[in-house]
Amino acid sequence: MLRFLGTRLARALLTLVLVVTFAFVVLRLSGDPALLIMSADAPPEAIAAFRRAWGLDDPLWVQYLRYFGAILHGDLGQSMRDGRGAIELVAERVPATLALTLPALLIKIGLGIPAGVYAALHRNSWIDRGVMFLAVAGFTVPSFVLGLLLVLLFAVQLGWLPSGGQESWRHAVLPVITLGMGGAAVLARFTRSAMLEVLGQPYMRTALAKGVPWHVAVRRHALPNAAIPTVTIVGFMVGSLLAGAVVVESVFSWPGVGRLLVVAVSNRDLAVVQCILLLVAATMVTANLVVDLLYGVLDPRLRISAGRT
Amino acid sequence: MIDISRRALLGAGASALVLPRFALAQADNRPTISIAVQKISNSNTLEVLREQSNVGERIFFSSLWEGLIGRAWLDELKTVPLLATEWKRLSDSAIELKLRPGVKFHNGDEMTAEDIAFSFGSSRMFGDTPATAQGRTIPVRGDGIPTRAGRELPPEIPAVARRSWPALERVEVVDKYTVRFHNASPDVTLEGRLARYGSEIISRRAFAEAGTWFDWARKPVTTGPYKVVEFRPDQLLVLEAHDEYWGGRPPLKRIRFIEVPEVPARINMLRSGEVQFACDIPPDQIGAIEGDTKYEVQGGTILNHRISVFNQSHAVLKDPRVRRAMTHALDRQAIVDSLWAGRTVVPKGLQWDYYGDMMVPDWAAPKYDPKEAQNLLKAAGYKGDPIPYRLLNNYYTNQTPTAQVLVEMWKAVGLNVQIEMKENWTQILDRNGERGVYDWSASAPFNDPVSCIVNQFGPNGQAQQVGMWSNEESNRMAVVLETSTDHAERKKAFRRMLEICEREDPVYQVLHQNATFTAKRRDIKWKAAPAFAMEFRANNWGG
Numbered sequence: 001m002l003r004f005l006g007t008r009l010a011r012a013l014l015t016l017v018l019v020v021t022f023a024f025v026v027l028r029l030s031g032d033p034a035l036l037i038m039s040a041d042a043p044p045e046a047i048a049a050f051r052r053a054w055g056l057d058d059p060l061w062v063q064y065l066r067y068f069g070a071i072l073h074g075d076l077g078q079s080m081r082d083g084r085g086a087i088e089l090v091a092e093r094v095p096a097t098l099a100l101t102l103p104a105l106l107i108k109i110g111l112g113i114p115a116g117v118y119a120a121l122h123r124n125s126w127i128d129r130g131v132m133f134l135a136v137a138g139f140t141v142p143s144f145v146l147g148l149l150l151v152l153l154f155a156v157q158l159g160w161l162p163s164g165g166q167e168s169w170r171h172a173v174l175p176v177i178t179l180g181m182g183g184a185a186v187l188a189r190f191t192r193s194a195m196l197e198v199l200g201q202p203y204m205r206t207a208l209a210k211g212v213p214w215h216v217a218v219r220r221h222a223l224p225n226a227a228i229p230t231v232t233i234v235g236f237m238v239g240s241l242l243a244g245a246v247v248v249e250s251v252f253s254w255p256g257v258g259r260l261l262v263v264a265v266s267n268r269d270l271a272v273v274q275c276i277l278l279l280v281a282a283t284m285v286t287a288n289l290v291v292d293l294l295y296g297v298l299d300p301r302l303r304i305s306a307g308r309t
Numbered sequence: 310m311i312d313i314s315r316r317a318l319l320g321a322g323a324s325a326l327v328l329p330r331f332a333l334a335q336a337d338n339r340p341t342i343s344i345a346v347q348k349i350s351n352s353n354t355l356e357v358l359r360e361q362s363n364v365g366e367r368i369f370f371s372s373l374w375e376g377l378i379g380r381a382w383l384d385e386l387k388t389v390p391l392l393a394t395e396w397k398r399l400s401d402s403a404i405e406l407k408l409r410p411g412v413k414f415h416n417g418d419e420m421t422a423e424d425i426a427f428s429f430g431s432s433r434m435f436g437d438t439p440a441t442a443q444g445r446t447i448p449v450r451g452d453g454i455p456t457r458a459g460r461e462l463p464p465e466i467p468a469v470a471r472r473s474w475p476a477l478e479r480v481e482v483v484d485k486y487t488v489r490f491h492n493a494s495p496d497v498t499l500e501g502r503l504a505r506y507g508s509e510i511i512s513r514r515a516f517a518e519a520g521t522w523f524d525w526a527r528k529p530v531t532t533g534p535y536k537v538v539e540f541r542p543d544q545l546l547v548l549e550a551h552d553e554y555w556g557g558r559p560p561l562k563r564i565r566f567i568e569v570p571e572v573p574a575r576i577n578m579l580r581s582g583e584v585q586f587a588c589d590i591p592p593d594q595i596g597a598i599e600g601d602t603k604y605e606v607q608g609g610t611i612l613n614h615r616i617s618v619f620n621q622s623h624a625v626l627k628d629p630r631v632r633r634a635m636t637h638a639l640d641r642q643a644i645v646d647s648l649w650a651g652r653t654v655v656p657k658g659l660q661w662d663y664y665g666d667m668m669v670p671d672w673a674a675p676k677y678d679p680k681e682a683q684n685l686l687k688a689a690g691y692k693g694d695p696i697p698y699r700l701l702n703n704y705y706t707n708q709t710p711t712a713q714v715l716v717e718m719w720k721a722v723g724l725n726v727q728i729e730m731k732e733n734w735t736q737i738l739d740r741n742g743e744r745g746v747y748d749w750s751a752s753a754p755f756n757d758p759v760s761c762i763v764n765q766f767g768p769n770g771q772a773q774q775v776g777m778w779s780n781e782e783s784n785r786m787a788v789v790l791e792t793s794t795d796h797a798e799r800k801k802a803f804r805r806m807l808e809i810c811e812r813e814d815p816v817y818q819v820l821h822q823n824a825t826f827t828a829k830r831r832d833i834k835w836k837a838a839p840a841f842a843m844e845f846r847a848n849n850w851g852g
Contacts, residue, residue: 163581
């Protein structure tokens with residue numbers, strides 16, 4: 001088990017290093033930070049002096065090592081537009097984003113998994129077809145379209161809910177539903193497929209042939225086995241808690257990490273973009289690590305095989 | 310979100326006019342309004358010397374910043390006394406102003422001559438730049454550039470300040486309520502410069518007490534009718550009534566500017582009642598909004614022309630004939646008719662009617678003449694080499710569709726212009742990479758050509774500061790415009806600058822006059838100014 005955990009941790013760290021490197025290189029190639037920190041009105045002498053002062057004249061690899069060393073010391077740099085620490089700026093926005101993505105995750109899980117299971121257990125019934133129709137619709141309609149439709153209905157026509165901003169819990173309702181419905185649709189489809197596959201397995205037939213009641217066979221054998229692919233999708237959703245609402249935050253003018261990312265990218269606010277990418281990668285990597293560990297819990301065969309290698 | 314009824318609106322407007330000062334401490338029934346805007350501030354600051362933009366004008370005037378001389382936003386933008394009550398010329402290069410007594414800053418301090426001198430001093434505006442700027446581009450020291458956490462002026466501030474005040478030598482404090490502005494050279498436009506965007510007054514004490522320059526620029530302490538209570542960059546700006554305002558109690562309790570980048574979202578917020586105003590409405594949406602009789606769209610042409618700027622040193626564009634061909638290839642009226650539904654006009658070059666006697670009435674934008682454009686290209690030996698065209702995605706209303714139309718019109722005469730979408734102004738002006746043409750707009754902050762053609766394309770104009778263009782004769786004419794007191798000579802110099810900058814050695818071409826449209830609830834008694842500025846003082850609310 002320790003080796004299993006160690007391997008996964010090493011992979012996670014390697015992924016983070018690659019993300020940091022990728023972010024550094026791509027952002028440096030996409031524009032000169034000196035021109036972004038200084039105004040367009042700044043004269044060339046000032047820009048040259050700035051490059052010297054901040055070591056931007058150094059070779060890229062020297063800058064990279066300095067940047068990497070700073071990260072190891074917890075220094076993620078300063079925002080070029082705000083003059084404040086990038087981590088401070090991003091941390092300010094994280095609660096707003098989580099205020100959308102956590103309830104949305106609950107909707108995804110609470111709606112998507114039961115719907116998928118129910119549809120699979122009633123395969124080819126009108127309920128199955130109805131659930132899958134909604135799932136396909138939810139899966140294929142882009143979030144900005146769904147968001148605007150919800151705004152037109154609930155904000156403009158009915159006047160029940162606000163259409164944008166972040167003043168109260170009511171402002172979060174429409175973006176949470178927009179985020180939640182799409183994810184629930186994805187989960188419903190995956191859960192249904194996983195359940196159908198499991199329900200057709202020989203061990204299910206054996207269990208039923210041995211006289212195990214249908215609901216017991218489903219609970220004891222089908223659900224745990226179908227959980228593995230579902231957990232993978234849920235893990236991915238958990239991993240995108242921080243950056244999974246970019247479009248929805250823009251549509252609803254919600255000041256979260258997603259909007260900060262859009263603004264930071266358009267202004268080449270390198271430190272902020274790098275900080276967000278690092279946090280998103282860390283969340284994703286952690287979620288994947290947890291999922292890997294859950295695999296071992298859900299399926300002992302994986303745990304044993306990992307222990308043997 | 311506070312919902313305001315029609316009765317509350319009318320009542321608040323009336324009470325603002327009649328309530329005596331002793332009533333201020335009583336229950337505050339004034340409404341709070343919310344305004345959805347595309348952008349609050351490009352620079353994430355609220356400092357007039359840093360945020361010199363159309364969107365900045367909207368949040369600054371007349372709510373936050375005030376100068377010694379101001380503008381009547383609802384009366385043809387006439388210059389009017391603001392923080393100064395009267396002024397007189399002492400000479401061609403000096404002017405004396407009497408300050409309005411009893412003006413209080415947002416921090417409660419009374420405005421005195423010391424604040425005026427400080428506002429126009431080296432610590433706040435000019436750094437160590439000299440007051441002899443005419444005719445040459447200001448050099449700005451490049452060493453010792455501070456971090457954004459420091460108190461030092463960002464290096465662009467003196468450059469911007471000298472663009473507005475190239476030869477201001479000093480401000481003399483005569484007494485508590487009297488100041489004299491001394492210019493290093495004669496200047497008939499001193500009054501205009503005092504009225505322009507960037508010449509506003511700050512509290513000396515508040516500036517000194519701010520921890521960093523950025524702290525100051527996020528919450529400037531001024532004399533305006535509203536003060537900053539909350540500024541969340543890229544999200545929200547909340548202004549609150551400054552009840553000690555010299556012009557009387559402001560009619561609104563609070564003004565909230567909410568940044569909503571998407572047009573449909575802004576319109577939806579208006580229709581759902583979350584905001585009372587939605588700005589930056591494209592002309593093609595006006596009919597749909599006004600289809601509901603509860604709403605109306607106000608606005609129209611403003612003192613700003615959409616232009617495109619040429620890079621004189623580009624391999625293809627260094628031949629002025631190619632630039633001239635580009636100017637003749639455009640059917641500007643077709644753009645106005647199709648993309649603006651005729652709600653704006655093709656102007657007579659880079660000038661406005663309010664220049665008055667300085668206007669060159671027989672001037673016009675280059676004639677739409679594809680044949681002439683083709684002849685010029687042939688004479689220049691143009692072989693179809695690509696010309697990069699940098700622009701932002703709809704920073705200006707209709708910017709992207711206009712650019713697409715321009716490219717097709719240029720293509721029709723044989724020009725190979727390639728759009729390069731950029732994400733911010735720094736990328737537009739970036740000296741690295743191939744610079745050909747870029748989108749821009751030019752304003753006239755006061756009623757003299759110096760405010761625009763000299764300000765933008767003179768020796769200290771941005772085009773020259775970023776190394777796009779230079780013309781020795783035009784620069785000489787700019788100096789004449791700035792320093793001569795001979796009206797006829799100045800007028801001649803202006804015409805010559807137009808000839809050079811728009812025809813002979815084009816640095817820009819005018820596309821159309823800019824226009825801005827604001828959607829609002831019809832029952833709110835408020836009028837849009839012919840400007841980006843939004844007037845929210847008692848004279849424009851509820852009456």
